[in-house]
Amino acid sequence: MDSPLIELRNVGVAFSAQRRFGSGRFWALEDVTLNLRHGERLGVIGRNGAGKSTLLRVLAGILQPDRGTVKRAAVTCQLLSLALGFTPYLSGRDNAILSGLMLGLRRREIESRLPAIQEFSELGDFFEQPIATYSAGMVVRLGFSVAIQIEPDVLLIDEVLAVGDAEFQVKSGEALRERMRQGQTVVLVSHDESQVSALCDRLIWIEHGKSVLEGSRDEVFEAYHRQLHLAGSST
Secondary structure (H helix, E strand, O other): OOOOOEEEEEEEEEEEEEEOOEEEEEEEEEEEEEEEOOOOEEEEEOOOOOOHHHHHHHHHOOOOOOEEEEEEOOOOEEEEEOOEOOOOOOEHHHHHHHHHHHOOOOHHHHHHHHHHHHHHHOOHHHHHOEHHHOOHHHHHHHHHHHHHHHOOOEEEEEOOOOOOOHHHHHHHHHHHHHHHHOOOEEEEEOOOHHHHHHHOOEEEEEEOOEEEEEEEHHHHHHHHHHHHHHHHHOO
């Protein structure tokens, strides 16, 4: 079997937290272990506050763990998230160029792909306007278009495919599935289980910052739903 592109072992990430009687540390992730291999389509599920978005930031290399280990091959990662990624005062064009440069592309390579990015995003003249003038849906259009055209080794998606109009959701889903058929490695965080089922073949379930179960889509969903049913019946 191929060596993992990214390997996490007992990873924990802590943030400073203000409490009523002083400051302390809040562990967004406590103990997460997973392997991500080339061509995999991994879904991350769990309830709000489980640590899913923090996990994506660790995979992207944006956050370094406070404990545990992260091993990564020489791969590029692109994180699609409404809370991260673009410089508000720069235009869509300039942000696209900056994203490509950060992924290691030459400026000439990026500029050759700008027409395709603008066309796919359907932003029109807004492509030349600052990101600060964009709606949330427009930011997603740009981010997804950049990721599809620049083609990172690993695409990390954090709850953004459901943002924007239905037509672009269909378009982006089709483009993503085409990339997957070509071997794109994807990690998807979404509360839309139908979306996760359609796009992912393997899941990891995160609860209270810990990896509870990692395995096939059906196996993990079954265990997750069973736990939710038990929690619901006990209230």
